[in-house]
Amino acid sequence: MTYIPISPKERDAMLETVGVKKLDDLFDSVPAKHRFPTLNLPPAITEMEAAAELGELATANESTKDLISFLGAGMYNHYIPSVVDHILRRGEFYTAYTPYQPEISQGTLQGIFEYQSLMSTLTGMEVSNASHYDGATAAAESINLAWAVFRGKRTKVVISPTVHPQYREVIRTYTQGMDLEMAGDNAEADLETGPEALTELVDENTMLVIVQYPDFFGRIYDYTKLTELAHEKGALVCVVANPTALAMFKTPADMDADIVVGEGQPLGIPMWYGGPSLGFFTTRKKYVHKMAGRLVGETVDSRGQKAYVLTLTAREQHIKRERATSNICTNQGLLALASAVYLSLVGKKGLRQVAESCYHKAHYAAEQLSKLPGMGLCFSEPYFHEFALCVGQPVSEVNEHLLNHGFIGGYDLGKDYPALKDHMLVAVTEMNTKEEIDAFVQVLAEVAHD
Amino acid sequence: MTDTSTKLSADFILNGEPKVVEPTIFDLSSPGRTGVSFPEPDVPRSELPNSMLRDDLPLPELAEVDVVRHYMHLSTFNYSVDSGFYPLGSCTMKYNPKINEDTCRLPGFLFTHPLQPIETVQGNLALMYTLQEWLKEISGFAGMTLQPAAGAHGEFTGVLIMRAYHKSRGDDKRVKMLIPDSAHGTNPASAGMMGLKVVQIPSDERGNVDIEALKAECDDTVLGLMLTNPNTLGLFDENVEEVTRIVHDCGGLVYGDGANLNALLGIVKPGDLGIDVMHFNLHKTFAVPHGGGGPGSGPVGVAAHLADFLPAPLVGILEEGDDELAPLFGFVFPEKSIGRMKAFHGHFGGGLVRAFTYIAMHGPDGLRQVSEYAVLNANYLQARLRDTYKIPFDRICMHEFVAEGRFKDTDVKALDISKRLMDYGFHPPTNYFPLIVHEALMIEPTETENKDTLDAFADTLIKIAEEAKTDPDLLHNAPHTTKFGRMDEVKAARELVLCCWLPEDYEDQ
Numbered sequence: 001m002t003y004i005p006i007s008p009k010e011r012d013a014m015l016e017t018v019g020v021k022k023l024d025d026l027f028d029s030v031p032a033k034h035r036f037p038t039l040n041l042p043p044a045i046t047e048m049e050a051a052a053e054l055g056e057l058a059t060a061n062e063s064t065k066d067l068i069s070f071l072g073a074g075m076y077n078h079y080i081p082s083v084v085d086h087i088l089r090r091g092e093f094y095t096a097y098t099p100y101q102p103e104i105s106q107g108t109l110q111g112i113f114e115y116q117s118l119m120s121t122l123t124g125m126e127v128s129n130a131s132h133y134d135g136a137t138a139a140a141e142s143i144n145l146a147w148a149v150f151r152g153k154r155t156k157v158v159i160s161p162t163v164h165p166q167y168r169e170v171i172r173t174y175t176q177g178m179d180l181e182m183a184g185d186n187a188e189a190d191l192e193t194g195p196e197a198l199t200e201l202v203d204e205n206t207m208l209v210i211v212q213y214p215d216f217f218g219r220i221y222d223y224t225k226l227t228e229l230a231h232e233k234g235a236l237v238c239v240v241a242n243p244t245a246l247a248m249f250k251t252p253a254d255m256d257a258d259i260v261v262g263e264g265q266p267l268g269i270p271m272w273y274g275g276p277s278l279g280f281f282t283t284r285k286k287y288v289h290k291m292a293g294r295l296v297g298e299t300v301d302s303r304g305q306k307a308y309v310l311t312l313t314a315r316e317q318h319i320k321r322e323r324a325t326s327n328i329c330t331n332q333g334l335l336a337l338a339s340a341v342y343l344s345l346v347g348k349k350g351l352r353q354v355a356e357s358c359y360h361k362a363h364y365a366a367e368q369l370s371k372l373p374g375m376g377l378c379f380s381e382p383y384f385h386e387f388a389l390c391v392g393q394p395v396s397e398v399n400e401h402l403l404n405h406g407f408i409g410g411y412d413l414g415k416d417y418p419a420l421k422d423h424m425l426v427a428v429t430e431m432n433t434k435e436e437i438d439a440f441v442q443v444l445a446e447v448a449h450d
Numbered sequence: 451m452t453d454t455s456t457k458l459s460a461d462f463i464l465n466g467e468p469k470v471v472e473p474t475i476f477d478l479s480s481p482g483r484t485g486v487s488f489p490e491p492d493v494p495r496s497e498l499p500n501s502m503l504r505d506d507l508p509l510p511e512l513a514e515v516d517v518v519r520h521y522m523h524l525s526t527f528n529y530s531v532d533s534g535f536y537p538l539g540s541c542t543m544k545y546n547p548k549i550n551e552d553t554c555r556l557p558g559f560l561f562t563h564p565l566q567p568i569e570t571v572q573g574n575l576a577l578m579y580t581l582q583e584w585l586k587e588i589s590g591f592a593g594m595t596l597q598p599a600a601g602a603h604g605e606f607t608g609v610l611i612m613r614a615y616h617k618s619r620g621d622d623k624r625v626k627m628l629i630p631d632s633a634h635g636t637n638p639a640s641a642g643m644m645g646l647k648v649v650q651i652p653s654d655e656r657g658n659v660d661i662e663a664l665k666a667e668c669d670d671t672v673l674g675l676m677l678t679n680p681n682t683l684g685l686f687d688e689n690v691e692e693v694t695r696i697v698h699d700c701g702g703l704v705y706g707d708g709a710n711l712n713a714l715l716g717i718v719k720p721g722d723l724g725i726d727v728m729h730f731n732l733h734k735t736f737a738v739p740h741g742g743g744g745p746g747s748g749p750v751g752v753a754a755h756l757a758d759f760l761p762a763p764l765v766g767i768l769e770e771g772d773d774e775l776a777p778l779f780g781f782v783f784p785e786k787s788i789g790r791m792k793a794f795h796g797h798f799g800g801g802l803v804r805a806f807t808y809i810a811m812h813g814p815d816g817l818r819q820v821s822e823y824a825v826l827n828a829n830y831l832q833a834r835l836r837d838t839y840k841i842p843f844d845r846i847c848m849h850e851f852v853a854e855g856r857f858k859d860t861d862v863k864a865l866d867i868s869k870r871l872m873d874y875g876f877h878p879p880t881n882y883f884p885l886i887v888h889e890a891l892m893i894e895p896t897e898t899e900n901k902d903t904l905d906a907f908a909d910t911l912i913k914i915a916e917e918a919k920t921d922p923d924l925l926h927n928a929p930h931t932t933k934f935g936r937m938d939e940v941k942a943a944r945e946l947v948l949c950c951w952l953p954e955d956y957e958d959q
Contacts, residue, residue, distance in 0.1 A: 002816045002819050002897075003544070003545050003737075003897075004819060004823045004898065005898065005899070005900040006823060006826075006827075006901060010900070010901040014826055014830040015826070017830055017833045018829040018832075018833050018846075019833070023823075023825075023826060026822070026825045026826065026846055027717055027718075027825070028846070029686040029687075029688050029845075029846065030717060030718045031690070031723070034719065034722040036716065036717065036718075036818075037590070037716070037719050038814070039588060039814035039817060039818070040814070041588070041813055041814045041817070042810065042813060043814070043815075044810075044811055044812055044813030044815065045810055045813070046811070047549050050549060050553065050807050050810055050811050051549060051553065054553040054556060054803070054806075054807055055553075055556060056573075057573040057574075057576060058553075058557065058558030058559050058573055060558070060572050061562050061570060061572070061573040061574055062571075063557055063558050063562045064561045064563060065557050065561050067570065069563060071563050071565055071566065073565055074793060075563055075564055075794065077561075077563065079488070081485070081514075083485075083486075083514060083517060083518055087518070087525075089551065090521075090522070090525040091531070091532030091533070092525035092526065092528040092530045092532065092533065093528065093741070093742055094530075094546070094739045094740075095531035095546050095740065096528045096529065096530040096741075097536065097538055097543060097740045097742070097743070098740070098742070098743040098744075099742065099743065101529070101868070101872070101877065101878055102937045103869065103872060103929050103932045103933075103934045103935065103936065103937070104527075104529035104872055104877065104929075104934075105527070105528055105529065105742075106471075106524070106528070106933070107524040107525050107526065107527040107528035107742075108528055110472065110474070110527070111524055111742070112743075113948075113949070113950070114474055114475045114950075116948055116949045117474070117475075117476060117949035117950045118475075118509065118510075121507075121508055121509055121949075122507075122509070126949075127948045127949065128948070128949065130743065131744070133600065133603060133745070133792055134599065135793060137599070137791075137792050144643075164793070166790060166793040166794070167793060169790040170789070170790050170791065170792060170793065172789055173610065173788055173789035176610060176613070176644075176789075177610075177613065177644035177645045178645065179645075220502055222501075222502060247504070247507055248503060249502050249503060249504055250503065251504060254504075263793070270560040270561065271561060271564065272559065272560055272562075272798055272799030273559065273562045273563070273564050273571065273574045273794075273795060273799060274563075274564025274793070274795045274798055275564075275599070275792070275793075275795065275796060275798055275800070275801075276599065276744075276745035276747075276797040276798075276800040276801060285946075288946065288948070294743065295948060296948070297942035297943065297946055297947055297948055298945075298947040298948075299937055299938045299939065299941045299942035299945075300462070300468040300941065301934045301935040301936060301937050301938070302458075302927070302935035302938075303458055303459055303469075303934070303935045304458040304459035304462025304468055304469055305459060305462075305469045305470075305471050305934060305935075306470050306471065307468075307471075307934050308942075309939055311939070311943050312946075316635075317635040317639035318634075318635035318883070320635075321635050321638035321639055321642070321648070322638035322639060322641060322642035323642060324635070326643065327606060327636050327639035327640040327642070328602055328603075329600065329601065329635075329636050330599075330601060330602065330740075330744040330746035330748075331600070331743055331744040331745075332741075332743075332745045333740075333741045333742040333743030333744045334739075334743075334745065335744075335745060335800075337521075337742065341521060343509055343510075344475045344485065344512055344520070345514065346485065346509075347479075347483070347485055347511040347512060348507045348508065348509040348510070348511055349484055349511070350484060350485065350486055350488060351507065351509060352507055353487075353488045354488055356498075357488060357490075357491045359496065360491040360494075360496050361491060363496035364493035364494060364496065367496075382499040399567065403569075403570070408563065408566055408567070408570070411565060430488060430489075430491075434492040434493045437493070
């Protein structure tokens with residue numbers, strides 16, 4: 001079926017107005033030998049059949065509703081209050097375009113303005129843009145900002161090896177054409193040493209240092225010293241932060257970071273097999289002209305009413321073309337709204353409650369797991385809701401055992417870090433009950449041995 | 451004409467204070483309110499690392515009903531496809547079928563983690579594999595990645611692939627990207643992100659790429675050409691095969707901007723025309739809703755010689771199935787991959803599931819009808835407006851066309867016409883684009899509008915043309931009947947208020 005609301009009679013009348021006899025005649029400018037190819041696709045199905053077919057595909061998966069998950073590594077299983085999706089399902093929001101006509105887009109514009117405000121509050125930074133595709137691309141865009149700040153005169157980027165491996169991959173892809181010197185992005189690096197080890201790599205040519213908070217292994221470091229040393233060399237510091245963690249831990253702004261980016265999925269967005277999610281990007285006001293992406297600013301309309309518009313658009317591709325700060329156009333608008341609704345609902349108390357719940361549950365799980373023979377925590381630093389657990393045997397085998405008992409085990413760290421062979425990254429959120437944690441420990445106990 | 455809605459608010463006149471139509475979520479906050487509660491942790495509490503704790507989290511505090519009413523109020527300030535005609539050129543604002551909203555929210559899709567073992571997500575992987583195959587068939591390409599998040603992200607992916615292809619052949623001197631003057635702004639911006647030299651190619655008098663100008667720029671430093679076809683004038687390039695041949699002859703590759711693919715489903719496969727690489731906008735052509743600015747989804751298709759360079763990973767069949775057993779789907783890694791474009795696997799839920807549903811329900815004939823009627827609707831509107839508005843490149847158009855929003859003997863501009871359209875309940879067309887047309891009004895009706903709507907829109911534009919002559923101020927000051935009037939954009943950029951906070955005396959309330 002199609003969604004075309006034109007009857008054959010109307011079609012014929014329209015063709016006559018256009019001055020052609022049949023629909024095919026509209027396509028004479030298309031080379032005849034390639035015109036009207038056969039599309040080898042399955043025949044159309046009705047809505048009823050589509051609902052059934054998609055239902056079958058969805059149930060062919062085993063989701064976190066079927067299995068108990070201790071998997072995180074950049075995407076987290078959090079509770080999403082019912083209100084969030086009720087708002088997202090408003091056609092007025094989800095079937096609108098980018099708010100280029102502010103008179104009839106104030107809903108979207110004020111929503112983004114509130115999102116920017118909430119993200120600035122959460123990160124402690126002065127300005128937020130209207131979003132990037134995800135945490136990884138937001139991290140990559142921090143390099144574009146630093147490049148613009150130094151006008152290309154500094155060409156070195158220092159990246160901590162404990163930034164999410166996929167984020168580092170994306171950064172490598174994004175910077176292929178930029179002729180940069182990348183330092184620190186080394187899976188063989190010593191993962192025990194703290195962030196200060198990175199400062200040895202920071203020199204007068206360094207434009208940006210990128211670290212993660214909590215880092216990929218869940219560890220909480222105070223980056224104050226690092227930013228101080230980086231600033232002494234004139235470099236900027238970008239912190240890739242987990243937004244849930246920011247509800248309870250010092251903000252990167254407290255540590256004097258220049259850019260704070262991250263993955264906003266924990267803020268009311270489903271895991272959705274990895275996307276779409278939400279890249280947030282915040283920085284200091286003095287860098288706002290170098291920042292990519294859309295920005296909403298407050299103003300008044302011709303009737304003296306407070307209102308909002310897209311502003312500083314001269315930075316963007318549709319005006320500046322090849323000299324734009326980025327080519328970004330479509331962003332994650334609706335999911336920025338989702339996180340604004342989420343943050344408004346959970347508020348200052350609720351978000352702290354979620355964060356602390358994650359913290360306590362993760363620590364309880366870690367404590368129980370490290371009692372098992374041959375198992376133990378890999379690092380001794382404070383951590384948030386994720387930790388590296390040595391399981392003393394191949395993680396793939398342990399995870400297979402867990403799956404047979406209805407659990408999704410943790411992330412296999414050996415894939416990215418040779419030194420962490422037989423180590424699993426375990427994530428625990430407010431969604432995991434004590435009962436689930438105890439059962440998880442018990443199943444792991446079956447395979448644990450010295 | 452007098453219209454009370456255009457009057458300045460009393461507060462603004464008396465105190466210079468703007469009138470607040472809907473307070474922000476921070477203004478609505480009241481200490482001690484909660485919107486949602488969470489259970490207390492059911493595990494023993496651990497010690498917190500005190501030196502690392504945050505002392506203040508000044509987020510708003512509201513009850514659930516406060517939040518719902520606030521965002522419901524905001525929603526009523528928006529114009530949307532669900533509420534009316536949205537002929538925004540090059541944006542393909544077609545109707546977004548409601549079933550797609552349900553399929554993309556099936557729990558099996560919503561609650562799967564991207565790093566789960568592949569055995570537990572065979573439904574997701576089968577969907578992705580099938581969609582890759584379908585998009586290849588629709589576009590005539592040999593390889594497909596679903597990873598890019600949006601059109602511009604797809605363009606960036608495509609340009610990286612083109613560059614990697616040349617580099618792999620030891621051909622390092624190709625630094626020039628040719629881009630027709632009618633291109634979307636994202637094209638030069640994507641090339642700019644790679645540090646490439648952008649060379650603009652003019653259009654000829656029929657709106658095609660100027661062949662002689664193209665030939666003059668084609669040499670062994672050309673990395674490629676970025677071609678939008680149909681172009682942003684809404685015209686199918688009549689020499690497209692010659693254009694791609696000329697670029698190939700100098701060793702360059704041709705990038706196709708798939709933003710305008712809604713004109714070509716079942717009409718022609720871009721891969722058959724000599725395009726080497728192209729992005730799709732699932733949020734345009736395949737009815738993924740635009741979400742007030744995103745998320746989109748921008749898969750990229752490539753011809754066989756570029757397949758090894760696609761981003762990693764792709765979805766492939768790891769073990770063939772048979773009559774009894776389904777195949778095992780998993781991830782495969784192209785040999786010379788440019789790398790990863792984003793974390794995880796692309797916009798699976800919001801993009802791929804919706805587009806899959808849409809294609810499955812259309813089938814080959816339905817997709818062809820989509821393009822046929824998108825093109826019919828655009829030509830019908832063009833025909834109805836031709837006598838009133840100048841059509842600078844006047845021939846049979848594809849899914850959109852560009853008219854000039856200016857008239858003799860009046861200073862009314864395209865923007866004024868657009869704003870006046872709002873008074874009649876229509877969303878304006880795209881303004882001031884493409885750049886090669888004066889006072890451009892770029893109109894794309896899409897196939898999901900009926901004749902009555904198109905007639906009403908054409909009648910209104912004809913009426914506005916009359917108003918432009920008889921009462922130009924009516925247009926200059928438009929819109930009059932909307933909730934908000936024209937914006938002070940200079941103030942926004944000068945004062946740069948980009949966020950709000952809780953009031954300073956918040957805790958004393």
